[in-house]
Structure formats: structure tokens, C-alpha cells
Amino acid sequence: MSETNTPPAPKLLLVEDDQNFGNVLRDFLANVHDFDVTLATDGLAGFEAYRKGTWDLCIFDVMMPRLSGFELAKKVRENDTQTPIIFLTAKAMKEDILNGFEIGADDYITKPFNSDELLARINVILRRSATPVDPKEEQTEFEFGQFHFNFPLRILTHTNAKGEESKEKLSPKEAQLLRLFAIHKNNVLSRSEALTKIWGEDNYFTARSMDVFVTKLRKYMKPDEQIEIVNIHGNGFQLLIKGEGASA
Template identity: 65%
Template sequence: MANNRILLVEDDQNFGDVLRSYLEMHDYDVTLAKDGVEGLESYKKGHYDLCIFDVMMPKKDGFTLAREIREKDREMPIVFLTAKTMKDDVLEGFRIGADDYISKPFNSEELLFRIHAILKRSQTKAELKDEVKEFSIGKYHFNFPLRILTFAESGEEEKHKLSPKEASLLKMFAQNVNDILPRSEALSKIWGEDNYFTARSMDVFVTKLRKYLRRDDNIEIVNIHGNGFQLLVKSDQEA
């Protein structure tokens, strides 16, 4: 089993090197970036299981970096490191969606325990989410293992056999109904990379899914400019 990958963004080079070495001694695969700008570039290029951000950094602070990553991935565990103990900073961190907040100086073993707990919680959440194999989407029923999308109304039934990528994309939409599905999250999980060509490919697959779902007027896949897509499913009362 591969080691958990951690993105560590810390502007104090000495402290960052020491912390990276300590985490690597405990079997974590660590990428170290020296500021928020470099941290965002590292995030875009790699796949990580957890992020650790210093708050006060040049070019881009940890809070700003976390907000930008949250736009792309709502599930990524994020831990803030800071020398400040101001209550407002702690609250701001949790408002952004921090999983934990540790003030310097801290006990190294405590950090390890917290990282382990966060990763275990994140993995359990992902496993529970992935256990669901069948979905109701408006007037449609979607069987993911069989890749069959069925429309049923008043005794009428219409079935579509989806391709593997169509099924994987529809599953992600179904898991996030009425929420924004970040384009980068879908591309990295289904296509394995996020670039111009895979993005254009995803647009084609979204168009296909819109066609499959067109018989239910309460269903719409909308483009959220600069972010991703949203599968909107209205109830009969809302329609």
C-alpha cells in the first residue's frame, strides 16, 4: 500500500525541512513548498491525501491557499500551522473548512496522532460514500455497477447502457446532487489528469449525460463558470 502523500507549505525553510524529515521517518510521502504560490502549483501537479499549511506566508497566505483548494476539492483534509493563538485566526481557519489547527510550538507526537486521525476519518468517509452503488436521480434510476440508466414513468421504461467514463461521471454527479462538482476533481479522479484536452473531453461527456437525462424536466446539468458543473434536481413541488 502506497504511503499517504502530504503537501506541506511552510515559509520557514529550516522548520519545513525538519518537519518534512520527521514525517518521512514515519512513512509519509511529503512535498515541501516554501510559500502559498508554490504550494498551489505543487497541489495542481500532484495528488495528496492531506495538506498542512502555515498561515503567515509571503506571496499567498495559508488561508487564501486553502480557499483556492476548497474551490477545487471540498474533501481534501487541511491542517493549519501557526505561531498565532488569536481566537479570530482559529475561527477563520475553521470557517474555511480546516480539519485541524495546531499552534507552534507543538508536540511532534501529537501532530502525528492528529494526522493519523484525520486521514482515517477521511478514508472512512470516502469508503462510505463509495459504497452506494445505485442512485435515484429524479425520474431516473442509475445502477452504477451495471452502468445502466433507466427512465421510468407511467409504465414507460427507457434504458441506456453507459460507457465506463459516462458511468463514473454520472456517479460523481449523483454523489453531489445540487452541489458543485469541481472540474479538476472529476478530471483527476476519472481521467487521471487535469489539462486542456481532458477538460474538452469532459465537456463532451457532460453533453452526452444531458442528452440521457433530457426526459425529466426537473433535471439540469449547469456549467459553473471557472469552477465545474452542478447536477440540479428539483422536486415536484419546486418545479
């Protein structure tokens, strides 16, 4: 009798302070759709659960006692830029949505929502996470112009002509975007590719958020006059290192 190797169920961490709603959502995801779901009912308990496990995806309510969803996500993103995070919130303010993406969210869904919509978003993110990675996408340290960029630590180091160093600690989204620019240096990085890989979708809010981060990265690049982030009209952006050709 042959055995089939069934892949393990994706592990989800759900942090929701409304116990009844959390139970319903957990049962929907676990009993109906076979996810391995752990439920925590406040931000601090959620962080303890996060530290004790390995997760394929996290779902954080924003308004919670002890630690808000935003505060919880910031703590997660201090050392983990990879685990996808979806925020749940009753607030639909543009500022909150942009703030969530800046912290490092992969998606943002407002209450009340259809549970099937949440399921669809979870599946999209999990499929994207499971996509085979191009070898170039595994690179974690980069040299361009007078800069060294350590992606895991999110540290951008500039060394001037006198050998003097200055360092910047980037936010998770700044680091992810700069990494894409560095991988594609001297080539065009399409807006759609960046939005899909970092924000999960190409829409008005994510495009606005990306423009904010491009402006921040341009400020970081100012000490090296040989580096410029160029707008490619109708397509995207290019991290241009003057004097270098397009990378392979």
C-alpha cells in the same frame, strides 16, 4: 517466493516558509514515519505543487509570503472540497481559528507544538478519510422543497412558484453541512456526527463554528416556508421538509 502488496505511503504537501523548521518537520514525517512528503517554502510555490500532484493531506503554515495559508486554502477549496487541510500557526486567536474552519480546514494546530501531536492528528484524519463510505454519502446532488443543491459546485438553486431562479455559491463548510442535512433530511443529524465528519473533532471552537454555519443555512432556506432547520435539544438538528415523512 510470494510478494506482499505494500500500500503506497500517504502523500503529504507541507507548505512552510521557515526553511529550517520545514526541513525538520519533513524529515520527521518522511524519514521517521514513512510519509511521502513534498515541501514548498511559500504559498505560491505551495499552490503550484498542489496543482501538479495528488495529495492525501495538506499542511499549510498560515503566515507566509506571496500567498498566506488562508489564501492558499481558499484557492484549493475552489475546486477541491475533499483533500484534508491542517493549518499551522503561531496565532491562537479564536477569530483566526474560526476563519480557518470556515475556509475549509480539517484541523488547526498552534506553534510551538509537539511533533507527536501533529502526527496523531494526521493519522486521525487519514483514518477518517480511508473509512468505507455509505452509498448515501456518495450522493452529490439533492432536491428538497424548492431547492436544488449541487454539492461539487457548491451551488444552491431556489426556484419559486413563478419559475424564477436564484443561486447562492456556498462556502466549503456551508456546502459540507448542507450536504449532511440533505442526506439526513427529516431525520435528526446529531451535533457530534456533524462536528466529527466536517471539523474532525467535537470541541468548543468547532461547535461555535457550526452554530455560525447553521445560522447561515437558515437564511438560505427562508424563501421556502416549507423548509426549516430545527434544533433538537440535547441531540442536534433536523432539516424538516413539511409534508414529507422521515427518509429511509
